[in-house]
Amino acid sequence: MSLFENTLAQIAKASALMGLNPGVRELISRHERILEVSVPVKMDDGTWRVFTGYRCQHNSIRGPYKGGIRFHPDVDLGEVKALSAWMTMKCAVVGIPLGGGKGGIIVDPKKLSARELETMTREYARAITPFIGPEMDIPAPDVYTTGQIMGWIADEYSKIQGRNVLGVVTGKLLAAGGSQGRDTATSQGGMHVLEEYLRESGKTAPGMTVAIQGFGNAGSFMAKFLFEKGFKVVAVSDSKSGLFCVEGLNVPVVMSGKAAKGSVADCLDAGNNCQVITNEQLLTLDVDILVLSALENQVHKDNAETVKAKVVLELANGPVTPEADDILARRGIPVIPDILANAGGVTVSYFELVQNQANYYWSAEEVQAKLKPIMVSAWQAISANAKQYNCTFREAAFISALRRIEDAYKARRSI
Ligand code: NAD
Numbered sequence: 001m002s003l004f005e006n007t008l009a010q011i012a013k014a015s016a017l018m019g020l021n022p023g024v025r026e027l028i029s030r031h032e033r034i035l036e037v038s039v040p041v042k043m044d045d046g047t048w049r050v051f052t053g054y055r056c057q058h059n060s061i062r063g064p065y066k067g068g069i070r071f072h073p074d075v076d077l078g079e080v081k082a083l084s085a086w087m088t089m090k091c092a093v094v095g096i097p098l099g100g101g102k103g104g105i106i107v108d109p110k111k112l113s114a115r116e117l118e119t120m121t122r123e124y125a126r127a128i129t130p131f132i133g134p135e136m137d138i139p140a141p142d143v144y145t146t147g148q149i150m151g152w153i154a155d156e157y158s159k160i161q162g163r164n165v166l167g168v169v170t171g172k173l174l175a176a177g178g179s180q181g182r183d184t185a186t187s188q189g190g191m192h193v194l195e196e197y198l199r200e201s202g203k204t205a206p207g208m209t210v211a212i213q214g215f216g217n218a219g220s221f222m223a224k225f226l227f228e229k230g231f232k233v234v235a236v237s238d239s240k241s242g243l244f245c246v247e248g249l250n251v252p253v254v255m256s257g258k259a260a261k262g263s264v265a266d267c268l269d270a271g272n273n274c275q276v277i278t279n280e281q282l283l284t285l286d287v288d289i290l291v292l293s294a295l296e297n298q299v300h301k302d303n304a305e306t307v308k309a310k311v312v313l314e315l316a317n318g319p320v321t322p323e324a325d326d327i328l329a330r331r332g333i334p335v336i337p338d339i340l341a342n343a344g345g346v347t348v349s350y351f352e353l354v355q356n357q358a359n360y361y362w363s364a365e366e367v368q369a370k371l372k373p374i375m376v377s378a379w380q381a382i383s384a385n386a387k388q389y390n391c392t393f394r395e396a397a398f399i400s401a402l403r404r405i406e407d408a409y410k411a412r413r414s415i
Contacts, residue, residue: 003081017389034054038127056080057100062405063098064133066349068083071107075104083318090346095404096346104142122155125153134356139169150169177356183217187225189342209288210287213319223254224252227252242277242278250271253267287309287310291313299312300321314338337393339398347375385400
């Protein structure tokens with residue numbers, strides 16, 4: 001099953017439970033626009049390469065398309081289609097007035113020089129310029145794209161328009177019109193949801209153990225927040241390998257070690273008797289909480305039986321396949337789904353857009369104060385749906401999103 005077929009299967013399950021309007025179901029099964037662009041770059045050695053880029057615009061009934069741009073060798077159209085549809089659902093889950101989009105370039109950015117990366121980014125920005133903008137489609141960072149890369153896109157777009165249009169992308173650095181709290185927003189939102197879940201299920205206990213797959217923007221800040229709140233982070237991993245310490249890792253030491261040395265496996269000084277483990281081993285650790293914050297399809301039908309965590313938090317998009325979802329549900333392991341757990345990122349991206357459009361900027365405290373109630377109320381709606389429909393949190397989250405999308409269609413069209 002392709003990733004987009006997975007998404008359609010998730011929509012189908014929730015639609016059947018809630019009795020979604022069939023017209024709405026049909027409309028959200030297709031993308032409103034799919035772009036494929038050529039991205040030419042003159043490389044440092046004088047040769048030319050043409051990279052393939054995508055931008056998928058899934059649905060805009062609730063507002064302009066919104067979603068990240070990924071630079072990764074495994075990017076493909078099916079993945080971008082799925083990620084853009086999840087963005088439609090995610091924005092609806094947290095009730096922000098945006099639709100779903102996503103983009104990407106098939107490239108290994110680690111193999112480009114700084115000049116090649118900037119040239120490629122600016123060429124991609126030019127190619128998609130007619131189809132993006134603060135009222136049309138607002139990209140953001142995703143895997144292997146950064147605030148600096150967003151700054152280049154805003155700059156290129158603004159040059160073409162002949163005026164500053166900072167709100168064309170979010171996730172920018174503060175000096176380029178970014179928002180306070182955007183860098184930590186995804187993990188902060190995930191923390192709010194996790195704490196609500198633990199409180200409601202009565203599972204809070206000091207020193208709960210956590211394993212975290214992926215130590216980039218989402219995973220490293222999640223590790224930091226958990227560490228600061230007294231959770232015992234026993235394992236983390238990146239694309240190379242994992243690091244395990246039964247007594248708990250000193251997360252700030254891992255963060256600075258990874259920044260200096262490039263890999264979590266090089267941070268053996270982050271705890272007593274640290275061991276290097278594989279990503280596969282990390283997924284099967286006997287921990288209270290497993291946080292997935294790397295890529296999609298990490299827990300699948302062949303390893304879901306070996307997961308021992310008591311709850312899984314999806315900070316990544318699509319890290320658990322539908323087959324694995326069924327296995328975890330049968331084994332009584334709740335999954336707090338991506339479209340809720342990582343929605344703090346797009347929520348603060350929305351705040352950034354609002355600030356750019358108003359040219360009036362908020363303090364970090366204001367951002368935090370606005371984010372928490374949104375995440376808590378999204379959790380409460382989903383928890384209530386899960387009880388009402390006797391379904392998983394993922395199905396409950398899709399029901400929440402689809403209800404809002406259905407309401408928007410009904411308010412605008414005779415459907
Ligand atoms: P990032 O590029 O900052 O970090 C990705 C991390 O995953 C890196 O540490 C990388 O080494 C690691 N990784 C890659 N392949 C891996 C593998 N096979 N096993 C273990 N680790 C691996 O990206 P990010 O922004 O942290 O995004 C991570 C996930 O979170 C993605 O699915 C992304 O779509 C999702 N997400 C991110 C945000 C955000 O605001 N950053 C918001 C919503 C969703």
